[in-house]
Amino acid sequence: MSENFKTIRELAEELDVSKQAIQYHIKSLTNKTRQTNDKGIVVLSLEEQQFIRSKVDKRTNKTKTNKQTNDKQTDKETNWDIHNYLISELDGVTKNRDKQLAVKDKQLENKDSQIAQMQNLLDQQQRLALQDKKLLEEYKAENDRLKVLKMPSQETESKHLDNQYKGEVNALKEKLEKLQEQIKDQKRIEEREKPRKWWGLWRK
Secondary structure, rough: OOOOOEEEHHHHHHHHOOOHHHHHHHOOOOOOOEEEEOOOEEEHHHHHHHHHHHHHHHHHHHHHHHHHHHHHHHHHHHHHHHHHHHHHHHHHHHHHHHHHHHHHHHHHHHHHHHHHHHHHHHHHHHHHHHHHHHHHHHHHHHHHHHHHHHHOOOOOOOOOOOOOHHHHHHHHHHHHHHHHHHHHHHHHHHHHHHHOOHHHHHHO
């Protein structure tokens, strides 16, 4: 038997296909008579091998082409999925950042409001302190003046105050009483309108 002849098994192993695949292509051969070797096993001539090899190569190439096409389609779909995923993630990050910025803006707005309120309270306290100081100075001045008027000189120590002097003293007394009443009224107003401590407001 010529070395050009091969069994179905040998050709299948060479082409890396199953024996059933070789037998399937044998049906397409024009020569329906099969040759056998000395062991009675069917063998294929060189022409028959080339015919079957061409059929197998076509199917193999077609399979490879389909696989490459499918791989490209799969890669394209995968890339598209990744693209959509990245866009979705970016959109989520952007929305989350916008929310955080909105919260920060609100916090800054509240802080500005608290600072303005604190400054207003400090200004009010300063005005009240100046009013208190002014009233106390007026009270002290009138009190000192009254003390001077009440102190008799050596020349008039033994004399009675005349009516004009008494009238002046009485007028000063009335003025002092009114001034004391104004101070009391101012103190009551301060107690009613006394603001909370600014540092207490700041902690809120």
